[in-house]
Amino acid sequence: MAVMLLDYYKAIEESSCRMLEAAQVQDWDGVVRYEGACAVLIEQLRCRAHDEEILPEQRGEKARIMQRILHNDAQIRNLAEPWLAQCAQMFEGRPYFVH
Template sequence: MPDPVRKSPLLQYYEAIEQASADMLEAARVGNWDRVVKLEGACAVLISQLKHAADHQRQLACEEVQVKSRIMQRILRNDAEIRILAEPWLEDLDNMLVHPGHNVLH
């Protein structure tokens, strides 16, 4: 659930990244790895935009730093769960690359 404080455009970037990470997690849960990869690209763009905006904006206020911290914790939890879900898929991919021609099914 997004935090109520939306004073800084920087927080809007963090919230957008959080939403993209939640969408990635949902896609990973259903095994839609193509969507995960596309959303990962969208996250990379948002992170780049955030870095650029951070160079040109004021520092976050204390309350905003707390909101940012909560958002970052949720993003990290999403990322950890995505990694756990991705492990079998990455192993299958690795096996296909190491042993071309062998079909690996789960």
């Protein structure tokens, strides 16, 4: 069976759910890992979207998936803010080196 554009949206949603689950247990390495998976899926979606379109009957489902992804993203950000602030405090006043 051919992978349709909507399947990419569903896979991105699944990865965003896993990111949220990882953030809820403060598994920041897991968050980064699932974020990387999302990035790959988004790039694949972009490539496929040049040649294909979402079918009119799938647009409602796509919109619902996008809303859930955005909701997950907002929750992840809320969970990550204290951790990011803690990281910023750890490095405050230290010289910044790029290797």
